[in-house]
Amino acid sequence: MFIFGLIILLPFIGIFSKINFDLDNIYNFFQNSYTHRLIYFSLYQAFLSALLSCFLAIPFALALNRHKNLKIIKFIISLCGFCFVIPTILIVFAVIKLFGNNGFYNSYFNLYENFSIETIFGIKAILIAHILLNTPFATRLFFQSLNSIPLKYYEISSSLNITFFGNLLKLEMPYIRQNFFTVFSIIFSLCFLSFAIVMALGGGPMYSTIEVAIYQYALFELNFNKAILLSFLQIFICLFFLFIGFYKLKGSNFFEIDQINFIHPHKEYKAIKIIDFLTIVFFSIFLFSPILSVIYHFINNGIYLSLINEKFLGSFFNSIIISVTTGIIVCLSGFIISSILVINYKNMIFQQSIFLISSSIIIISPIIFSLGYFIILGELRYVQFFKYFVIVLINCLFLLPFSILILFNNLKNIFLNFENFQQTFRISIRNYFIILLPMIKKNIIFVFAFSTVITFGDFTIIAFFKDQNFDTLPSYLYKLISVYKFNEASFVAGVILILSMIIFLLIDNLNYQGKSAIKT
Amino acid sequence: MKTIIIFLTTLFISFSIYAEKLTIYTYDSFVSEWGPGPIIEKIFEEKHNADIEFVAVESAATLLNKVILEGDTSKADIVLGLDMNLFDLAEQSELFTTHNINDINNLINLPLKWESNKFVPYNYGYFSFVYNEANLATPPKSMDELINSTNARIVIQDPRTSTPGLGLLTWMKALYGDKAGDEWKKLNKKIISVTKGWTDAYYNFFMAGEADMVLSYTTSPAAHIMFEERYDILATTFEEGNYITIEFAGILNNSQNKDLANKFLNFMLSKEFQSVIPSTNIMYPVTNIKDLPEAFDKLDVPNFIQMDPKEINKNKEKWIDEWLNAS
Numbered sequence: 074m075f076i077f078g079l080i081i082l083l084p085f086i087g088i089f090s091k092i093n094f095d096l097d098n099i100y101n102f103f104q105n106s107y108t109h110r111l112i113y114f115s116l117y118q119a120f121l122s123a124l125l126s127c128f129l130a131i132p133f134a135l136a137l138n139r140h141k142n143l144k145i146i147k148f149i150i151s152l153c154g155f156c157f158v159i160p161t162i163l164i165v166f167a168v169i170k171l172f173g174n175n176g177f178y179n180s181y182f183n184l185y186e187n188f189s190i191e192t193i194f195g196i197k198a199i200l201i202a203h204i205l206l207n208t209p210f211a212t213r214l215f216f217q218s219l220n221s222i223p224l225k226y227y228e229i230s231s232s233l234n235i236t237f238f239g240n241l242l243k244l245e246m247p248y249i250r251q252n253f254f255t256v257f258s259i260i261f262s263l264c265f266l267s268f269a270i271v272m273a274l275g276g277g278p279m280y281s282t283i284e285v286a287i288y289q290y291a292l293f294e295l296n297f298n299k300a301i302l303l304s305f306l307q308i309f310i311c312l313f314f315l316f317i318g319f320y321k322l323k324g325s326n327f328f329e330i331d332q333i334n335f336i337h338p339h340k341e342y343k344a345i346k347i348i349d350f351l352t353i354v355f356f357s358i359f360l361f362s363p364i365l366s367v368i369y370h371f372i373n374n375g376i377y378l379s380l381i382n383e384k385f386l387g388s389f390f391n392s393i394i395i396s397v398t399t400g401i402i403v404c405l406s407g408f409i410i411s412s413i414l415v416i417n418y419k420n421m422i423f424q425q426s427i428f429l430i431s432s433s434i435i436i437i438s439p440i441i442f443s444l445g446y447f448i449i450l451g452e453l454r455y456v457q458f459f460k461y462f463v464i465v466l467i468n469c470l471f472l473l474p475f476s477i478l479i480l481f482n483n484l485k486n487i488f489l490n491f492e493n494f495q496q497t498f499r500i501s502i503r504n505y506f507i508i509l510l511p512m513i514k515k516n517i518i519f520v521f522a523f524s525t526v527i528t529f530g531d532f533t534i535i536a537f538f539k540d541q542n543f544d545t546l547p548s549y550l551y552k553l554i555s556v557y558k559f560n561e562a563s564f565v566a567g568v569i570l571i572l573s574m575i576i577f578l579l580i581d582n583l584n585y586q587g588k589s590a591i592k593t
Numbered sequence: 594m595k596t597i598i599i600f601l602t603t604l605f606i607s608f609s610i611y612a613e614k615l616t617i618y619t620y621d622s623f624v625s626e627w628g629p630g631p632i633i634e635k636i637f638e639e640k641h642n643a644d645i646e647f648v649a650v651e652s653a654a655t656l657l658n659k660v661i662l663e664g665d666t667s668k669a670d671i672v673l674g675l676d677m678n679l680f681d682l683a684e685q686s687e688l689f690t691t692h693n694i695n696d697i698n699n700l701i702n703l704p705l706k707w708e709s710n711k712f713v714p715y716n717y718g719y720f721s722f723v724y725n726e727a728n729l730a731t732p733p734k735s736m737d738e739l740i741n742s743t744n745a746r747i748v749i750q751d752p753r754t755s756t757p758g759l760g761l762l763t764w765m766k767a768l769y770g771d772k773a774g775d776e777w778k779k780l781n782k783k784i785i786s787v788t789k790g791w792t793d794a795y796y797n798f799f800m801a802g803e804a805d806m807v808l809s810y811t812t813s814p815a816a817h818i819m820f821e822e823r824y825d826i827l828a829t830t831f832e833e834g835n836y837i838t839i840e841f842a843g844i845l846n847n848s849q850n851k852d853l854a855n856k857f858l859n860f861m862l863s864k865e866f867q868s869v870i871p872s873t874n875i876m877y878p879v880t881n882i883k884d885l886p887e888a889f890d891k892l893d894v895p896n897f898i899q900m901d902p903k904e905i906n907k908n909k910e911k912w913i914d915e916w917l918n919a920s
Contacts, residue, residue: 107917174803191746192785192803277751277787278920293753294913295658452666541648 080466081434084445088304091297091448102302107278112306115282118196118271119264122203123257129204130211130256131249133356135241136349137212138219139337149357150216151581152364153209158523158577159363159570160530161206161269162547166554166566167363168193168202168274170370177366194276202270207260209360214259218252219245231338240339262314266438269532273551283307287440288536297448304441311436364570371567374560385565387542388549392529395461395545399468400525404517406469407476412506414481415488428477434470442467443537460538468528476520483516484509519580526576530569612644613853617842618660618669620653620756622792622874627820629866629873636865641856653756653840654679660688665847670854673842675712677899678759680841681906684711689843693855700862701879703839704897712841715861716876719835719895720760721811721828722747723795728805735832736768740776745805746785748798752913754789756838757808762912763905764836767898773912777919787920811835811892816875818888834896840876 102108137146171177172193178184190197222244230240271285281289283303290300339345358365414424446463453459487509495505532547539548546569553562624630624647634645650656653674660667675683683689689711694700698707707714722739724732733739750758765773765780785804788794799807811830817823842861844854860866867878871886878885 105914105918107914107920110920174801194786276785278917279781279787289753292658293655293751294910295661296910452662452664455663455666541650 077430080470081430083449084442087445087447087449088297088301088441092301093298098298099302102299108303111281111283111286111303112310114280115265115284118199118203118280118282119261119267122200122207122264123261125200126204126207126211126260127253127257129208129356130215132352133208133360134212134215134219134249135245136352136356137216138245139339139345139349140353141216141220146353149353150213151578152361153213153216154581155364155574155577156206156209158526158530158573158580159206160532160547160573161202161267162273162530162532162550162554163367163566163570164202164206164363165270165273166550166562167366168198168205169554170366170559171362172198172201192276194274195280198274198276199267199271199280202274203260203264203267205360205363206270207263208356211256211260212356212360214252214256215249218248222248227338235338237339237342237345258314262311265310265314268440268536269547269551272536273554283310284438284440287444291444291447292537297444300444304444308437308441311438314436367563367566367570370559370563371570374563384544384549388544388546388565389568391461391543392545392547395464395468396525396529398461399465399472399528400521402465402469403472403476403524404521407473407480407520408484408517410473411477411480411484414477415484416502418485418488434474439467439471439531439533440537442470443534447537454538455540457543460543464534464538467534468524468531472524472527476524479516479520480513483513487512522576522580526573526580529576530573612638612642613850614644614646615670615850615853615857616646616648616668617671617673617857618648618650618656619673620656621649621790623647623674624649627873629869632869632873633860633866637857637860640860641853643853643856645857654752654754654759657683657686660845661686667845667847669845670848670850671842671844671857673715674756674840675843676756676760676838676840677902678756678763678838678905678909680709680712680902682909683843684709684902685906688845688847690846690848690851692844692858694859694862697862702881703879704837705899707839709841712843713858713861714839714841714879715866716870716874716878717837717839718876719811719830719837719897720757720764721809721813721830721835721895722806723799723809723813723826723828724806725799726825726827732827732829733831734829736764737833739829739831740780743783745783746803747780747783747806747808748786748788748794748804749784749808750791750794751787751789752916755791756840757791757810758787759909760836760838761808762916763900764898766908766912767836767900768833774915774919777916781920810838810876811895812871812875812877812889815871815886815888815892818891819872819886824891828892830893830895834898837897837899839879 137149140146141150169176172184173179174185174193176193184190193201226244230244235243265282266284267282268284268288271280271282272288275281275285283306287300287303287307290296290303410427414427417423446467447454450459450463454463491505491509494500500508530547531545532551535545535548539545544552546565550562550565550569553559553565619630622628630647634647637643638645648669650659653676656672656674657679660669660672663669672683672689691710692713694713697710697713701707701714703714703717722733724745729743729745731743733743749761750756752758752762765776769776786794786798788798791809794804794807795809795813798804799809809828811828814824814826814828817826842858844851844858848854862880864880864882867880867882868884870876870878871889877889
């Protein structure tokens with residue numbers, strides 16, 4: 074408990090040690106029109122991204138819902154979930170390759186001339202990237218809402234001969250509306266804290282967000298004071314979100330979709346069939362174009378074995394070491410903390426306070442933790458060992474609340490179910506946990522896979538600690554993109570995609586497997 | 594006895610072939626395959642039985658940040674690639690030690706007098722907006738014209754991370770003083786992207802056709818003439834004058850190889866080093882070499898503008914804020 078508190082407090086000690094409490098400076102900083110612009114643009118782009126993503130997701134989710142018996146739909150829904158773990162840097166790569174001046178759309182459809190676009194960089198590129206990243210996510214969540222409509226309702230509407238639009242407005246839309254605000258809020262928060270996309274596609278200070286500005290003040294100007302002031306501002310804004318319930322649903326139940334076998338009353342209408350077919354094809358091609366583009370470029374010019382050079386291998390091993398270590402530590406500490414919570418389940422205050430501390434981390438962005446550790450480490454940050462240590466530590470901190478969420482609930486149920494046996498047979502707590510362990514093995518593997526894949530794709534934390542001799546695959550990819558080495562970039566992007574997809578499919582299948590709730 | 598002799602001989606040989614290592618921090622284009630790095634590395638290593646290790650950062654303005662952040666743990670012996678806009682900050686940082694070159698002004702030939710016993714200049718040039726004749730028929734003749742009447746998509750570099758970017762910031766300040774903020778507002782309407790470094794702006798935007806003009810150097814067209822025989826890439830020289838950039842190197846206080854480092858600074862002023870500069874770093878050499886590449890004859894030499902380095906260091910943060918506010 075003490076160590077846990079210390080780990081969270083340490084970066085703040087670092088941050089406070091560097092802050093210069095000059096009221097004039099602080100006042101000037103908040104009077105500065107650039108600061109206002111940063112706040113405005115951060116909120117503005119997040120609002121637009123969330124709104125567009127949600128509105129695009131609705132027709133797609135409705136069409137998918139009408140035909141959810143088809144196997145291909147299950148696959149599309151599964152792919153929609155992939156966006157939750159896809160490294161954002163891959164989206165950056167894909168947006169440049171698809172929408173850039175030399176990209177696919179401009180080469181084949183003369184996009185720039187037809188719409189008199191001067192450059193894609195800026196708000197356009199940011200919005201496109203956020204839509205590509207979040208629309209599948211919203212689709213999956215809306216689909217989940219539609220999926221939860223009881224079969225009976227459809228049977229009733231069918232027997233009442235309610236029209237297609239009646240059905241849509243009276244039955245389906247209310248279910249979407251129920252979750253609309255939550256989905257909107259999650260996407261809004263994700264875009265508000267978006268880093269790699271704004272950094273690479275923003276095209277300069279005109280289109281910068283608070284998250285990126287913190288990084289730039291700290292590393293470009295060595296102006297820790299401004300970085301820290303912005304950090305507090307960001308925490309404040311996130312607290313406000315928390316207050317109005319923005320983080321309510323973050324991540325929970327996302328991977329649990331139970332397929333119900335049913336026949337939609339209107340799916341056989343010819344016009345609807347055609348429209349649905351077109352909608353599904355159009356959205357699938359558009360939304361999965363980043364994945365297709367990465368694979369296409371990987372196959373076409375990425376597979377150069379000569380590119381497996383020292384730099385690539387170094388980054389590759391760094392990524393593997395960091396992500397696997399993080400995965401293991403998150404599982405272990407998540408299991409230990411959940412066990413402590415379960416054993417003390419009668420002590421509500423203790424339990425709630427641990428929950429609160431661990432989940433409060435979510436409102437602080439990784440960039441602030443990285444900044445704090447960056448300052449407190451001082452010159453030690455150039456020692457390889459500390460680099461690994463801190464990167465793993467910060468990643469763990471952000472994944473821990475999630476692992477507790479998953480493990481605690483399951484562990485509690487099992488623990489309570491079998492508590493009588495424990496007492497009857499006088500099994501010691503230690504032995505009891507050894508017996509329980511295999512029962513939540515599946516959850517632990519799930520937490521491991523999830524933590525590993527998120528850490529594997531991280532670009533924010535590594536941004537502070539990378540240098541010319543120390544990269545992970547995402548930061549190496551960013552470096553290659555920024556010097557326009559697209560052949561090499563195609564290869565690295567392909568490797569990242571393949572590895573994260575393998576881990577993701579493992580996660581998704583773990584959730585489908587052996588679930589009594591699945592009705593086929 | 595025989596074993597001892599063999600042992601001593603091996604020891605002697607290994608000592609004699611042991612090369613002292615010199616670590617130099619510099620910017621990426623200096624050590625790229627077409628830059629001066631590989632050539633001068635070879636010459637110096639052969640001449641002094643040394644082993645040079647270049648460590649490149651993405652852009653020159655972050656070079657100084659890097660050594661400041663690293664402090665005592667820095668591996669660098671020499672930092673190469675700082676320019677006049679960072680001169681005072683570097684001078685004040687107390688990270689650098691004095692060099693052993695006497696009467697440096699007699700050895701070099703710069704448009705202005707060199708006043709530092711810590712740093713040694715190795716090339717210079719003038720910032721400029723470079724354009725393609727085919728895309729821009731009427732290039733601006735002055736900064737005023739560029740800001741007010743030229744119709745072009747411009748790409749510049751971030752003054753916080755790049756030397757040309759910082760150069761433009763001081764250039765604007767030198768020309769417009771207190772009104773620089775307003776002029777930035779007008780200029781920003783034409784700027785389509787602000788990149789982190791020069792390479793990104795020049796190759797990814799300008800040469801890829803995404804921009805009509807790029808902030809670079811008056812010498813940039815020489816590269817296209819020399820390597821591609823292209824004569825359509827030209828640089829603007831402004832009536833008000835172009836901002837001068839002098840690049841220099843210095844030895845770090847922490848260096849364990851100060852002798853060798855001093856040899857390198859001396860080597861920088863030798864003909865071998867200086868004659869490599871125009872054709873690889875595409876800048877003017879600081880000494881009088883006779884065989885300047887022909888392409889350089891085609892270049893206009895502008896009047897130079899230069900601000901007091903102390904003034905720059907004192908106000909840099911304020912000016913950057915002004916620029917950010919105008920964006």
